[in-house]
């Protein structure tokens with residue numbers, strides 16, 4: 042079932058201690074799977090898929106293709122990662138569900154009218170939906186805040 046990915050796509054498997062990092066990688070647009078406990082089978086599959094395995098555990102980081110994440114804070118973790126992995130290549134912010142890791146689909150305003158707050162419907166032009174959990178996404182104030190965080194990660198020199 043696992044189809045080989047091209048070596049170009051940067052995708053990840055985050056270990057049990059890196060749930061927040063997985064979420065942020067998804068916000069950045071990366072395919073980031075998360076495992077709730079260390080699972081050798083899952084790690085093996087991830088390797089076949091050319092996933093970069095991210096772990097907080099020193100002994101597991103000796104695994105081939107695993108990267109040790111040192112910081113406890115998600116923003117620092119992203120900076121650490123940006124230092125060793127080219128995050129610009131797969132960077133497509135807000136294209137993926139941060140909960141399920143699925144790519145979002147564009148949906149029309151009319152389709153989501155009854156599903157979002159009236160104010161949001163009135164003030165937003167574009168919406169997208171996760172095909173799995175059906176969560177609706179739009180560019181709200183959270184999006185602006187996230188954009189600022191994202192921009193400091195991808196181009197740290199631009200941070201103010």
Ligand SMILES: [Zn+2]
Nearest residue numbers: 138141171174
């Ligand atoms: Zn989802």
